[in-house]
Amino acid sequence: MIKTTVEELCSLHTNLSAEDVSRIKELASHLPLIADLNRANVFIDCPTKEGKYAVVVAEAAPSTTKSVYEKPVVGKFAYEAFEPSVYYTLRTGKPMFLNRALTQEGKTVDQSVVPIMGSRQRVIGTLIMEKDITELVQRQQKMEALSEATEALSGILMGLAENRPIIPEMIEESIFFLDQDGRILYCNPSGTNLIQEIVEDGSWIGKELVAYFPVIQSILTDADELIVQEIKMLKKVFQVKKIELLQQERASGTFIIFKNITELREKERELIVKSVAIREIHHRVKNNLQTIASLLRLQMRRGLPEESKVHFVESLNRITSIASVYEIILSGSSVDDVDLFKLIEKIGNTLVFEAEHEHKHISITYSGSHTRISSNKAVSVALVVNELIQNCVKHAFRTIHQGKIEVIFHSRQEQMEIQVMDNGEGYSPQAKPSLGLDIVKMMIEHDLSGNFSIKRAETGTIASVKFPLNREEVQL
Ligand SMILES: Nc1ncnc2c1ncn2[C@@H]1O[C@H](COP(=O)(O)OP(=O)(O)OP(=O)(O)O)[C@@H](O)[C@H]1O
Numbered sequence: 001m002i003k004t005t006v007e008e009l010c011s012l013h014t015n016l017s018a019e020d021v022s023r024i025k026e027l028a029s030h031l032p033l034i035a036d037l038n039r040a041n042v043f044i045d046c047p048t049k050e051g052k053y054a055v056v057v058a059e060a061a062p063s064t065t066k067s068v069y070e071k072p073v074v075g076k077f078a079y080e081a082f083e084p085s086v087y088y089t090l091r092t093g094k095p096m097f098l099n100r101a102l103t104q105e106g107k108t109v110d111q112s113v114v115p116i117m118g119s120r121q122r123v124i125g126t127l128i129m130e131k132d133i134t135e136l137v138q139r140q141q142k143m144e145a146l147s148e149a150t151e152a153l154s155g156i157l158m159g160l161a162e163n164r165p166i167i168p169e170m171i172e173e174s175i176f177f178l179d180q181d182g183r184i185l186y187c188n189p190s191g192t193n194l195i196q197e198i199v200e201d202g203s204w205i206g207k208e209l210v211a212y213f214p215v216i217q218s219i220l221t222d223a224d225e226l227i228v229q230e231i232k233m234l235k236k237v238f239q240v241k242k243i244e245l246l247q248q249e250r251a252s253g254t255f256i257i258f259k260n261i262t263e264l265r266e267k268e269r270e271l272i273v274k275s276v277a278i279r280e281i282h283h284r285v286k287n288n289l290q291t292i293a294s295l296l297r298l299q300m301r302r303g304l305p306e307e308s309k310v311h312f313v314e315s316l317n318r319i320t321s322i323a324s325v326y327e328i329i330l331s332g333s334s335v336d337d338v339d340l341f342k343l344i345e346k347i348g349n350t351l352v353f354e355a356e357h358e359h360k361h362i363s364i365t366y367s368g369s370h371t372r373i374s375s376n377k378a379v380s381v382a383l384v385v386n387e388l389i390q391n392c393v394k395h396a397f398r399t400i401h402q403g404k405i406e407v408i409f410h411s412r413q414e415q416m417e418i419q420v421m422d423n424g425e426g427y428s429p430q431a432k433p434s435l436g437l438d439i440v441k442m443m444i445e446h447d448l449s450g451n452f453s454i455k456r457a458e459t460g461t462i463a464s465v466k467f468p469l470n471r472e473e474v475q476l
């Protein structure tokens with residue numbers, strides 16, 4: 001930027017005489033000192049030829065504090081609407097002090113303006129000082145909010161003192177306030193009820209709290225100012241909180257709060273019992289499925305017509321795939337969901353391992369994200385993927401002996417996609433769907449609300465299953 005001098009600006013925009021200009025120039029040379037001393041930005045504004053505006057002819061930012069302005073303002077015009085104090089001083093020759101103003105850069109400033117007198121007592125300009133008070137204003141606003149909160153709080157406490165309790169009345173917890181010797185100064189209605197469970201007499205004022213509840217002795221004598229502990233008394237479970245109030249480093253009283261958490265603990269216990277029961281049921285389902293599978297195997301060994309064998313094997317695979325879901329559930333920590341990756345891996349490996357008996361050399365790989373899905377859905381997905389991998393094993397590699405199967409898991413936002421690909425002969429669109437693909441379509445449309453596609457790829461077949469995930473089903 002070209003640095004413009006005071007003379008240049010004055011001759012360009014003002015009607016000031018050479019004498020006035022040199023007076024302004026002289027003053028401008030002291031601006032940095034004035035700025036540093038006052039820790040403020042200072043400017044000289046002079047009236048323009050038409051008298052409508054004022055122009056900034058010199059400025060200085062303080063080196064002793066942060067400047068109000070980030071960009072230079074010399075050469076800019078000041079408008080009456082924005083800088084009324086400058087115009088007031090230019091017009092009247094009177095100074096104006098600590099007027100609050102907002103700069104064009106959005107900062108709150110305190111602005112002071114004094115006139116600069118020239119020859120024949122004419123106002124030839126103004127000396128302006130601006131101090132950033134944004135932080136001060138913010139602090140004031142914070143103080144106001146704080147004092148409002150304090151007022152509201154003392155209102156509540158006054159209500160307490162006047163026996164007009166508002167908040168403690170509504171609180172379920174039993175609240176006690178004790179003096180330094182552990183004597184009760186205040187207790188809320190719930191606290192009175194708790195005492196009355198032990199003694200009928202409700203006159204607790206001045207009595208020691210520990211006399212009613214000996215179990216809290218150790219909590220009271222503990223040196224910690226804040227303690228949260230679970231205790232059992234009156235055949236219930238309580239969470240006890242101790243809060244010691246300090247005033248100038250000395251204990252001035254103690255809050256003891258009892259919260260009855262018996263119901264919560266009871267519910268937790270029930271949940272544990274239930275999940276143990278659910279695991280037990282899963283166990284039995286798995287065992288029953290495995291029994292059915294062994295019965296089928298037994299029957300196969302007893303001799304079957306060759307053409308029925310394949311159907312037996314397929315049914316067996318379907319049953320073991322469902323059993324796998326229960327095995328995976330039982331091996332994990334949760335009874336409600338299953339790691340889908342692990343499940344499909346187990347099913348795929350079993351199917352490919354069985355194909356070895358038929359002297360087919362097939363390898364299978366798995367990649368992509370691990371996602372937990374609900375055990376309900378897992379049964380349907382297990383059956384679907386069982387059919388798809390079984391199809392690869394059965395149809396893709398009739399002539400090819402080094403087969404590859406690839407299973408890829410993609411989970412995006414709330415959508416899951418599983419792709420089963422092989423490098424075999426390729427699916428023919430003319431192929432007639434049989435029970436296998438019918439099961440796939442039915443499961444996906446009815447149980448998973450998703451969609452299915454199967455097509456021939458450059459080498460082999462790509463089958464893809466897409467279905468929505470619930471919010472609770474998460475990527476691991
Ligand atoms: N991966 C694949 N590669 C080549 N062809 C396939 C593949 N998957 C399916 N097909 C073709 O699609 C047809 C239908 O498959 P589908 O699973 O419905 O029946 P299936 O496997 O013949 O009998 P099943 O009812 O016992 O599963 C198959 O007969 C086969 O021709």
Ligand SMILES: [Mg+2]
Pocket residue numbers: 387390391436437
């Ligand atoms: Mg099939």
